[in-house]
Amino acid sequence: MSDVVLRIQDLAVTFATDSGEVPAVRGVDLEVRRGRVVALVGESGSGKSVTSLSVLGLLPTTARVTGTVELADDGALRDVVRTPEDQLVDLRGRVASMVFQEPMTALNPTMTLGDQIAEAVLNHERVTRAAARERAVELLRSVGLPEPERRAGQYPHELSGGQRQRVVIAIALACEPHLIVADEPTTALDVTVQAGILDLLRELVAQRDTALLLVTHNMGVVADIADEVAVMREGRIVEHGAAEQVLLAPEHPYTRALLDAVPAVPPASTVVGTVVGTVVGEPGPGLPAAGRAPDGPDEREVVLDLRGVSLDYRVQGRHVRAVEGLDLTVRAGEMLGLVGESGSGKSTAGRACLGLLTPTEGEVLLLGTSLGRARGRARRRLLADVGVVFQDPGASLDPRTPVGESVAEPLVIHGRDGRRLSAPERRARVRELLDAVRLPAGAERRYPHEFSGGQRQRIGLARALALRPRLLVADEPTSALDVSVQAEVLALLRDLHAELGFGCLFISHDLGVVHELTDRVAVLRAGRLVESGPTADVFAAPHDRYTAELLASVPTPDPAAQRARRAARQRLTAGAAR
Amino acid sequence: MTTAIPAQSATEVAVVPPTRVARGGFGRFLIRRVLQALAVILVVSVIVFALLHALPGGPARGVLGQQATAEQIAAFEAANGLDQPVVLQYLSFLGRSLTGDLGESYLLNQSVSDAIALRLPKTLLLTGLSLVVAVAIAVPAGVYQAVRRNRAVDYWLSTLAIVAYSTPTFFLGMLLILLLSQTAGLFPAAAPQGSGVAEVLAQPAGLVLPVLTGAVPIVATFSRYMRSATLDNLGEDYVRTARAKGTVYRRVVLRHVLRNSLTPVVAMLGYYLPVMFGGALVVEQLFNYPGMGLLFWSAAQSSDFPVLLGCVLVISVATVVGSLLADLVQALLDPRTRGSLR
Numbered sequence: 001m002s003d004v005v006l007r008i009q010d011l012a013v014t015f016a017t018d019s020g021e022v023p024a025v026r027g028v029d030l031e032v033r034r035g036r037v038v039a040l041v042g043e044s045g046s047g048k049s050v051t052s053l054s055v056l057g058l059l060p061t062t063a064r065v066t067g068t069v070e071l072a073d074d075g076a077l078r079d080v081v082r083t084p085e086d087q088l089v090d091l092r093g094r095v096a097s098m099v100f101q102e103p104m105t106a107l108n109p110t111m112t113l114g115d116q117i118a119e120a121v122l123n124h125e126r127v128t129r130a131a132a133r134e135r136a137v138e139l140l141r142s143v144g145l146p147e148p149e150r151r152a153g154q155y156p157h158e159l160s161g162g163q164r165q166r167v168v169i170a171i172a173l174a175c176e177p178h179l180i181v182a183d184e185p186t187t188a189l190d191v192t193v194q195a196g197i198l199d200l201l202r203e204l205v206a207q208r209d210t211a212l213l214l215v216t217h218n219m220g221v222v223a224d225i226a227d228e229v230a231v232m233r234e235g236r237i238v239e240h241g242a243a244e245q246v247l248l249a250p251e252h253p254y255t256r257a258l259l260d261a262v263p264a265v266p267p268a269s270t271v272v273g274t275v276v277g278t279v280v281g282e283p284g285p286g287l288p289a290a291g292r293a294p295d296g297p298d299e300r301e302v303v304l305d306l307r308g309v310s311l312d313y314r315v316q317g318r319h320v321r322a323v324e325g326l327d328l329t330v331r332a333g334e335m336l337g338l339v340g341e342s343g344s345g346k347s348t349a350g351r352a353c354l355g356l357l358t359p360t361e362g363e364v365l366l367l368g369t370s371l372g373r374a375r376g377r378a379r380r381r382l383l384a385d386v387g388v389v390f391q392d393p394g395a396s397l398d399p400r401t402p403v404g405e406s407v408a409e410p411l412v413i414h415g416r417d418g419r420r421l422s423a424p425e426r427r428a429r430v431r432e433l434l435d436a437v438r439l440p441a442g443a444e445r446r447y448p449h450e451f452s453g454g455q456r457q458r459i460g461l462a463r464a465l466a467l468r469p470r471l472l473v474a475d476e477p478t479s480a481l482d483v484s485v486q487a488e489v490l491a492l493l494r495d496l497h498a499e500l501g502f503g504c505l506f507i508s509h510d511l512g513v514v515h516e517l518t519d520r521v522a523v524l525r526a527g528r529l530v531e532s533g534p535t536a537d538v539f540a541a542p543h544d545r546y547t548a549e550l551l552a553s554v555p556t557p558d559p560a561a562q563r564a565r566r567a568a569r570q571r572l573t574a575g576a577a578r
Numbered sequence: 579m580t581t582a583i584p585a586q587s588a589t590e591v592a593v594v595p596p597t598r599v600a601r602g603g604f605g606r607f608l609i610r611r612v613l614q615a616l617a618v619i620l621v622v623s624v625i626v627f628a629l630l631h632a633l634p635g636g637p638a639r640g641v642l643g644q645q646a647t648a649e650q651i652a653a654f655e656a657a658n659g660l661d662q663p664v665v666l667q668y669l670s671f672l673g674r675s676l677t678g679d680l681g682e683s684y685l686l687n688q689s690v691s692d693a694i695a696l697r698l699p700k701t702l703l704l705t706g707l708s709l710v711v712a713v714a715i716a717v718p719a720g721v722y723q724a725v726r727r728n729r730a731v732d733y734w735l736s737t738l739a740i741v742a743y744s745t746p747t748f749f750l751g752m753l754l755i756l757l758l759s760q761t762a763g764l765f766p767a768a769a770p771q772g773s774g775v776a777e778v779l780a781q782p783a784g785l786v787l788p789v790l791t792g793a794v795p796i797v798a799t800f801s802r803y804m805r806s807a808t809l810d811n812l813g814e815d816y817v818r819t820a821r822a823k824g825t826v827y828r829r830v831v832l833r834h835v836l837r838n839s840l841t842p843v844v845a846m847l848g849y850y851l852p853v854m855f856g857g858a859l860v861v862e863q864l865f866n867y868p869g870m871g872l873l874f875w876s877a878a879q880s881s882d883f884p885v886l887l888g889c890v891l892v893i894s895v896a897t898v899v900g901s902l903l904a905d906l907v908q909a910l911l912d913p914r915t916r917g918s919l920r
Contacts, residue, residue: 056822085827093824100822105815108834110841110913119833120823155913171823 004072005178005211006032006055006096011067011081012235013050013059021064024050026235028067032179037205037212039222039243042232043258043482051232052183052215055080056098057088071095072178094124097172101184103164107156113140113167114152120174139170144200161342162193169200176208183215190341190509191553195569198224198555217482219262220555223247223562231255244559261487263512265554266539300331301367303385303471303503304353308362311348311527322348324527325362330471330503337514337535338507340524341550349524350475350507355383367470384414387464387502391476393456397448403459404430404444410466433462437492454485458492465496472497475507490517511554515539523547548572611905615898622894623675623887627668630883636660640881641684658684671887680891681884683877690888693873698892699775701869704861705854707785708792709847716797717840720804724812725831735801743798747857751791751864758787769867788865792857796850803846807839814838841911848904852897 013025025047032038042048053059054069057080070077073095080088097120100106108116117136121127127135133152140148143166156164165185172180182201186194202225205212216222222229222243229246231239231254239252250256311323323345330336340346351357352364355371364371366382374382390396397406407430411421421429427444434443437458448456457477464472474493478486494517497504508514514521515535522532523544531544542548552569556562630637637660638651646654655661659670674681680690723732742750759767769788770781778785811817812835820830855870862871870889877885909915 058818058821089824089826091824092822098819098822100815100819102815106819108816108820108838110837110911111834116819119820119825123824123826157914168819171819174823 003034004031004077005034006030006072006213007068007070007077008051008055009068009070011051011054011065011069013047013054014064015060016062016064023235024063025054028232028235028237030230030237030240032211032213034178034211035205035209036228037202037214037226038228038230039214039216039226040230040232041216041219041222041258043217043484045234046232047235048215048232049183052098052181052213055179055181055213056092056096057081057083057085058092058098090124093120093172093177094175095177096179096181097175097177099165099168099172099180099182099185102188103161103168104188106168107164109156112153112155113159117152117167117171117174120171124175135174136170139174140167142173142204143167143170144196145170160193162189162196165189165193165197166200169197169204173204173208173210177210179211179213180205181213181215184217185214186221187216187218191511192341192549194221195553195555195566199566199570201225218555219247219259219483219557220265220562223557223559224555224566231258247557247559257484259557261483262557263487263490263510263516265512265556266515266551298331300333302329302365303332303367304328304330304505305365305368306349306353306362307365309349309352309359309364310361311345311352311357312360313348321360322527323352323524326524326527326529328505328522328529328532330505332470332503333497333501334520335497335504335506335518337518337521338505338524339509339511339514339521339550341509343526344524345527346507346509346524347475348527350473350505353471353473353505354386354388355379380414384410384467385470387467387469387472389457389460389464389472389474389477391479393453393460393480394448396460397456399448402445402447403451404434406448407433407444407459407463407466410463414467416467429466430462433466434459436465436496437462452485453481454489457481457489461489461493461496465500465502468500469502472502472504473507474504476509477506478513479508479510486513493517511539511551523550545572611902615895615902618898619891619894623672623891624668626887626890627671628664630886631664631667633881637684637881637883675891680888683885684882685880686882686885690884693885694870694888694892696773697869697873700778700867701855701858701862701871703775703778704785704788704792704867704869705851705858707789708796708857709854711789712793712796712800713847715793716800717804717843719797719801720843721808721831721836721839723801723805724808727809736805739798739801742794743802745794747791747795747860748864750794751787751861754787754791755864767865769862769865771866771868788861788867791864792854792861795857796854799850800843800847803843804839807843808835811835811839837911841908844911845904845908848900848902848907851900851903852893855893855896 008028008030011025011028012023014021014023028047028051030038030040030051040048040051050059050063054063054065055071057069059065065081067081069080071080071091073091078091078095080091083091107113114133114136117139118129118132121132121135122129125132137148137152140151145151145163145166151159151167156167159167169185172182185201186197189197198221201212201214204210212225214221214226226243229239229241229243230237231246231252233254239246239250239255246255247259250259306326306328309323309326310321312319313322314320326345326349328336328338328349338346338349348357352359353366355364358372363373367385369382371379371382397403404427408426411426411429415421416429430444439455439458439462443451443459448459451459460477464474477493478489481489490513493504506514506518518535520533521535521538523530523538523546525546531538531542531547538547539551542551549569549572552565552572554565556565636655637658638654639646642650642654652661659667662670671681678691680694682689683693686693719735723735726732745753755767758764765786766784767787768784770778770784772778772780808831812831817830817834820834821827825834858869858871859874860871861867862869863875866872870892873885874889876882877889
């Protein structure tokens with residue numbers, strides 16, 4: 001028993017709110033041993049983050065905690081729940097430390113990185129300021145940041161998200177704690193960056209014999225790094241066991257449902273064979289991108305055609321190119337996935353298709369008509385044929401407008417077939433749309449906050465389809481949703497797409513979703529198209545090294561397959577480094 | 579809490595403060611701002627000039643009094659160039675201003691520049707002292723309230739701040755005179771007289787009430803700003819990170835939160851400079867303190883146009899300088915904008 005670093009027994013947490021006590025955790029037992037990686041998985045509201053915060057006694061003052069949370073300190077177990085704040089300070093960072101989700105905001109913007117790391121050392125050890133600074137530089141080196149001496153004098157805004165997360169990890173390591181609690185440490189990062197951070201965590205844990213309690217919603221991350229898994233739902237652990245066991249032979253129906261909802265990533269074995277040097281991104285106008293036409297020429301109408309589109313942003317008076325010479329086509333009834341990491345320009349390209357941005361070069365053709373040249377009424381009529389769904393379903397619906405009115409708004413603005421609709425006609429159409437997205441009767445009169453995230457995204461979909469658009473632009477429509485909810489929304493989108501036959505530009509960072517949903521895919525990197533073609537072909541045998549690396553970086557929930565993927569990715573990145 | 583990957587984090591955009599210091603280095607920034615300032619001052623002078631000349635009666639009547647004869651008025655207007663078209667008057671005013679000559683006061687037997695040079699330092703002293711006192715009270719009060727949020731102390735201080743803020747300065751001043759001077763006899767009710775700053779400083783007791791009267795509204799306003807800025811920062815993720823590494827709460831507040839909360843508030847003080855000049859108008863009148871406010875007040879009473887114009891120019895310069903200082907201070911305090919100041 002001496003190697004137990006964390007023992008949680010019968011932990012229950014409730015929050016005092018205006019509407020009474022709300023339970024968040026209802027009786028959790030969990031043990032973490034030295035050197036082990038334990039993953040705590042679950043969807044939003046499952047209580048996993050609350051459990052993780054209780055380990056360091058960091059819950060807000062509105063929380064009422066019962067049960068015990070014991071941390072091993074010099075052979076003795078100390079109960080965090082019953083330790084007063086002035087003594088908790090001594091445990092935090094020294095016995096156990098924490099890594100948070102959002103590296104962009106987790107660091108003090110007005111303090112140098114070196115000082116922020118040194119502070120952790122100075123909090124617990126009687127060393128000089130200079131010695132603490134030296135340690136900070138060492139720690140920056142050990143988390144794999146190049147030029148650690150220079151980094152120590154820098155501020156957080158000078159680093160990228162992945163680099164900042166490495167600094168947060170350095171802070172967590174500073175006093176060599178027995179346990180690191182990491183709450184969604186890679187969720188805010190791109191997949192390739194996520195892979196790097198997971199590699200780092202795995203290495204550090206092994207080197208230092210530290211235990212890691214990893215809170216995540218991502219089953220692929222679990223497969224990549226965890227020894228044990230505890231699955232949480234509604235404040236309880238429903239299944240707990242070895243990672244292989246839980247991921248490959250789940251016993252609880254909820255675990256099974258959760259795993260089933262994870263979009264399948266293309267298999268790992270095929271991502272290694274890389275042929276470099278294929279000409280990409282130069283399809284002739286009107287042809288399917290990359291010229292990989294299926295059997296015979298595609299006769300379907302081209303609803304969206306981007307020809308050599310370049311887009312600029314103005315940042316502090318300077319022009320920054322976000323998209324460079326992009327060629328894309330979407331045909332009626334087709335779904336094109338536009339994938340890329342943050343900053344790749346994929347959302348910018350989407351906005352140009354909606355007429356929200358004007359290309360610096362090239363042109364956007366909707367239904368064969370140039371959007372740039374259309375003016376006034378003609379332009380509006382053209383845009384009436386384009387629907388859009390945005391990422392955040394909460395933010396893209398007016399909170400003070402009943403959802404029926406939100407859905408009706410495009411009908412009010414554009415009418416239908418060139419004429420205005422009467423109020424009863426509009427009401428009927430709204431009902432029809434809400435039926436189509438499977439929302440119950442009476443939903444029209446309710447407000448966005450009364451719906452769940454998934455329902456809100458379905459409302460967004462209903463609004464997007466109100467005018468029977470020929471083209472739907474969906475920008476990360478399910479990124480803010482839990483996997484099980486994502487699966488529902490995607491199934492609905494697929495059904496509606498089959499039924500209504502619109503062309504769809506599906507913008508996403510999630511290769512699994514794109515793999516499951518789309519016919520063709522285009523990969524963007526730093527504003528340029530690196531590869532495009534039928535999704536199955538591109539994912540099975542990527543021609544571009546970046547696409548291959550991207551694919552290999554997506555973790556899959558199967559531990560054995562994930563090991564193979566990791567090996568494949570490491571070979572790829574090693575190859576790139578050479 | 580399991581939101582997945584906002585491609586471009588909204589929070590990332592939000593943390594960047596709205597400072598316009600970038601674009602090609604500090605030199606260009608400064609030049610641009612000074613040019614902007616000159617444009618603003620020019621526009622203000624046009625507006626004030628136009629307004630003054632739109633006043634019924636005109637300066638002659640104001641200066642010479644109700645009993646003045648038509649001949650006297652005509653002679654006055656001819657002597658001061660008031661019989662010429664307004665546009666010409668403005669242009670000649672502008673031409674003279676550029677050489678530093680703001681004209682002669684109709685009443686003070688003094689050039690406007692001299693009148694201002696004599697009084698401006700005293701007003702700067704008064705407002706400067708008020709500002710220092712106010713900040714010294716408002717910052718700790720705001721931080722303390724934020725840390726004790728929704729406790730009794732917080733409610734009482736908030737109430738006090740709202741009362742202080744809603745009390746008109748002249749009433750507050752009279753109240754202070756009544757309580758601290760007339761009743762308690764602690765401080766004199768009149769401000770120190772004298773022609774220079776040194777003479778004024780030699781009688782510190784007399785400065786207490788004017789400085790206090792000037793400071794109270796600022797304390798009320800800025801303790802509110804400080805409270806909300808501190809509250810915002812206490813909710814930030816970096817506070818949780820600092821706590822998670824075992825930092826004592828007191829240090830979290832003083833070392834991490836204070837600096838980040840202070841930046842926007844200190845910058846706001848710059849924008850507050852003209853408001854303080856406005857306050858000086860009342861305070862100086864109330865305590866008979868011979869500064870810019872009193873000068874402005876008596877010039878307005880007697881239609882002393884050249885002095886009025888001069889005062890307005892000084893205030894618009896203060897406004898522009900204040901906002902420039904605000905931007906500079908913000909840029910200096912915040913490393914995210916500091917890089918562009920090199």
